[in-house]
Amino acid sequence: QPALTQPASVSGSPGQSITISCTGTSRDVGGYNYVSWYQQYPGKAPKLIIYEVTNRPSGVPDRFSGSKSDNTASLTISGLQAEDEADYYCSSYTSSNTPLVFGGGTKLTVL
Amino acid sequence: QLQLQETGPGLVKPSETLSLTCTVSGGSISSSYYWGWIRQPPGKGLEWIGSIYYSGSTYYNASLKSRVSISIDTSMNQFSLKLSSVTAADTAVYYCTRLVTSGYYLPHYFDFWGQGTLVTVSS
Numbered sequence: 001q002p003a004l005t006q007p008a009s010v011s012g013s014p015g016q017s018i019t020i021s022c023t024g025t026s027r028d029v030g031g032y033n034y035v036s037w038y039q040q041y042p043g044k045a046p047k048l049i050i051y052e053v054t055n056r057p058s059g060v061p062d063r064f065s066g067s068k069s070d071n072t073a074s075l076t077i078s079g080l081q082a083e084d085e086a087d088y089y090c091s092s093y094t095s096s097n098t099p100l101v102f103g104g105g106t107k108l109t110v111l
Numbered sequence: 112q113l114q115l116q117e118t119g120p121g122l123v124k125p126s127e128t129l130s131l132t133c134t135v136s137g138g139s140i141s142s143s144y145y146w147g148w149i150r151q152p153p154g155k156g157l158e159w160i161g162s163i164y165y166s167g168s169t170y171y172n173a174s175l176k177s178r179v180s181i182s183i184d185t186s187m188n189q190f191s192l193k194l195s196s197v198t199a200a201d202t203a204v205y206y207c208t209r210l211v212t213s214g215y216y217l218p219h220y221f222d223f224w225g226q227g228t229l230v231t232v233s234s
Contacts, residue, residue, distance in 0.1 A: 002156060034213070036220035038157075045206055045224040046157065052219065089157055093218055097173040098159070100210075100218040105156040 003101035004029065004090055011109040017078040020106045022090030023071060028101060030071035034093035037066060037075045040105075041086050050075060077108070085110040113138040115207045115225035123201075123232050129194040133207030133225060140183065141165040145210035146190045147181060149221070150203040158203075162210045162218065163190055170218060197232045204229050 005023040012018040022029065022037075029035055035053045038046035048057055050066035053073060063084075065076045073092070077084055090103040119131035133146070140146060147162025147170070161171035163181045171179055175194070183190040194201060209223040 032217075034217065034219050038221075045227050046221075047224070048220060048222050051211070051222075057222065091157075091159075091220065099170055100159050102157045102159065 002104035003094065003096075003098075004092060004103035006088075006090060006103035006106045008104070009107045009109065011111055012077075012080045013111045014080055014082060016080050017076060018080060018108065020075045020077075020088055020090075020108070022073040022075070022092075022103050024073075024092055024094075024101075025071055027096055028071075028092040028094035029068065029073050031095065032093050033068070035066065035068060035073040036091045037064075037073075038089045038091065039086050040089065046089060080110055082110050084108060113209065113223050115209065115223055117205060117207050117225045117228040119228060119230070121229060121231060123197055123230060124234050125198055125232055126196055129192070129197050129201060129230055129232070131192045131205055131207070131228065131230070133190050133192075135188045135190075135209075140188045140190065141185045143212075145170065145212055145216075145218070146183065147208055147210055148192045149206045149208055149224075150201075151206070151227075152200075152203040160192065160194075160205075162208075164216070168216070199232050202230065202232045 037050035040046040145162035148160040178195045180193040204227040206227045207225040208221040211219045
């Protein structure tokens with residue numbers, strides 16, 4: 001049972017915007033600005049796309065944005081493109097005895 | 112550009128110890144980062160195993176801690192994973208990673224990943 005809750009799947013049409021949620025508790029997502037997001041294509045290693053809730057690494061398009069409200073973090077992809085079809089994982093620092101946890105992952109389908 | 116490469120057996124027998132090594136190139140392992148392991152069972156999500164600093168300081172996933180040992184060899188620019196008493200549930204792709212931490216060494220995010228190596232536990 002993943003510590004952070006994500007929807008199993010989301011979908012959208014090219015050009016639309018979609019949002020993927022990542023729900024935790026005050027001990028992780030809600031308590032710290034240490035949420036990160038990863039994009040993973042089939043058979044490939046995950047790639048960091050958002051760190052510290054809102055920051056994008058160099059080279060990540062500004063169509064990808066992150067935010068947080070209370071115990072829920074969100075990843076928004078605007079101007080959806082076919083190449084965005086992938087699995088997306090959130091992660092957060094947590095004050096529990098396992099200091100870093102992941103969400104279960106969300107499969108994004110571009111219709 | 113920093114690169115990480117996992118090496119080790121692709122098949123391990125039940126009850127034995129899984130051993131993997133990650134070689135870091137394009138940068139020094141003796142820098143201000145933690146280095147560690149994440150795994151992903153086939154068709155499932157990511158699970159952080161643990162990470163180590165060049166000084167030897169470690170973080171572990173509490174659910175695996177009793178079976179996991181992560182070590183570091185700064186002279187070889189490598190770090191290693193040992194997971195004991197493996198079962199079929201340990202079958203997964205294992206990724207080596209670089210972990211960025213805060214000024215207080217709190218784990219933040221993984222900015223570099225190896226390509227991953229599939230380890231199957233089977234007799």
